Amino acid sequence: MSKELVTALNALEEEKNIKAEVLVEAIEDALKKAYEKDYNEADNVEVNFDPKKGNIKVYSVKTVVDTVEDENKEVSLKDALAKNKAYELGDEIKFEVTPSDFGRLAAQTAKQIIMQKVREAERDNVYDNFITYQDEIITGEVERQDSRYLYVILPGGQEAAMKPEDQMPNEHYQMGDKIKVLVSVVQNESKGPQVFVSRTHPDLVKRLFEAEVPEVYDGTVEIKAIAREAGDRSKIAVYSHNENLDAVGTMVGQGGARVQAVVNELSGENMDIVEWTEDPVEFVKNALNPAEVVEVLFDPANERGITVLVPDYQLSLAIGKRGQNARLAARLTNYKIDIKPESERDAVIAELEDPERIAAEQAQQAQRADAMKSAD
Template sequence: MIGALDYLEKEKGIKKEVVIEALEQALETAYKQNYGEKNVEVEFNSLTGNIKVYAVKTITDDDDAVAEDSNEYMSLADARKLPHGQGYDVGDEIREEVTPRNFGRIAAQTAKQVVMQRLREEERKIIYDKYKTYENEIITGEVSREDRRFTYVDLGNGVEGAMGFRDKMPNEHYHVHDRIQVYVSKVNDDRRGPQIYVSRTAPELLKRLFEREVPEIKDGTVLIENIAREAGDRAKVAVYSNDPNVDPVGTCVGPRGSRVQAIVNELDGENMDIVEYVKDPAKFIANALNPADVLDVIFNEPEPQDEAVEEPAEATADDVTPAGDDDENSVEPTATTPAPKEAERSCTVVVPDNQLSLAIGKRGQNARLAARLTKYKIDIKSESEMEELQSQKDTGDIDKGLADETDSQSSTDAE
């Protein structure tokens, strides 16, 4: 037993005192179950390995209490008959050794169970502490197995991360022994042991990949404002730099697109639009709708409401998409109306007739990602649509004016 304690302390880092305390508690429980004593204490000698059990009794002068429960009470007269018992008084506690002859067998079984339990707990703690430091980081693993709920990724030494259905790239199909990079989204510790959850679709995965591929992001020269991603298909990333001499988009794309291409390859061909974030919301919205040109951004005024407007949900940052160079013929967008407050953010964007489909994107994807990236609800209209709406509005205003004038004249005639 002493050798086992020394091994645990030296090889596993489990302090001897911790195991001894747990062992004594387990032996007390085992003794009570086998011998019925209520108040006992177990002492383990860490030098010799000897185990002794002591019954702990309270000294009393109440004979009825002793008669009712002799396991808990001892009479004052009996206590003073013990060696060195003349100093005892009512209320004192006395320890009387009651170690059974065959207690060694029970102790050995209990000790084995306690040591194994402490070993399992410590190993669980080591795993939890290790992978808790990897939380919110990228780690490489090997696909080990799948069931109906999860794909399991071996992270090393038999430790598995669980990747749920929503965390798997829809265009990826995994096979056992495939090596993949995953984002450690959460590490929990419960009665089953450490639970490690990993993802291939989390926005943070894309952010970490950019930090790895673009040193300027890692050192803070270029910053990521937001990411909107439809994992496995397309992503938009808004970046900026506080250094006027740094081109944030070009820095992320890299020479001949090498930096962003490395990320695209890692994400199995996911398209990347990298756009510049600017504080002017009209310009930012125009950038976000890349590759379409934007003629105008009209911020919608909110209708009066009795109750506070709920803030729109924040866009998720999942993936990044490299964009091409700006079109030299693109028109600088202008904001027709001031930008609304954050709780009311919606706008109408006007684009050239021949770029309406491009601005909206396949199945509305370009507009959808731009809205998530900018946190604006975006309504896209072609230039001719907008002119027609404006014409209808102007005609309506004229008709209303004529109607008002007619009503006024009729009223005068009646008078």
């Protein structure tokens, strides 16, 4: 058994990058438990494993006392002095008690516990490696798909799972396809590290632009917000920390080259890049691009409520196909946006300023606030 352990120890440290001291500790712990179980001994034993020679020795640790009451745990001062005249009361002495057949009897139990420790160490190594990639882009290879996930092999052979909601609706994945994914979640589970990746997460768009636009990577141009309907359209709000640099133009690139590279990577997903500003009126106007906004009216009864007036002939453009333009603008700005034609301005203002409606809305908000406090 000892030779096999030394061979396994060397192989695991070299091939699996598991530190020798981790395995030695696991081995000693395993053999101690095996000894206590199979030989019905007390817990005052130590097991020493020599990782170079493979020698295994079991020691019973006894305390030096005047009068011995428990021979398994105590040794008389007289016997201790006979062994070494330097011993005093209270000292601990180790006596070797290694059974001749210990290696054979303990092998199976030791192997089970050692393998458990090895799996734990391997799991921690993988977790430590991939947690550094969380929220980053990595290129993987499509391996297979079942009823739950699409499985992608990442560098190093780690398998990652992609949930259905993380798969692009306009993409069809084939075994062997190389795809860029965002490492969205890394979990250290008892059954092994679980790595989840995504093609639909908004941060994938952000990381792709960081790779294509040096000014984004170095922070000169900041991506303030992203609203995304993966596979179809994204709206991105950007801000330049250099007043002489146009944030939107920088993102688009000469001839649209930069934004087109991201669009191509996302299988044709459209990109609306707008300028972010602290002024909510201007930001909402920008977010509703390409529609023209005539006026932005704030709702006095709802702090995050806004009604936007647009030219009648641009109403459908502002709302967008299936409401997408308005929906993405609302998510980008974090405002509840209601779009109305300019011809209804008087009616809209009358409704917004209606005192009964304002009072009712404020009462509802107070009730919601009280309910949240009660829940807390």
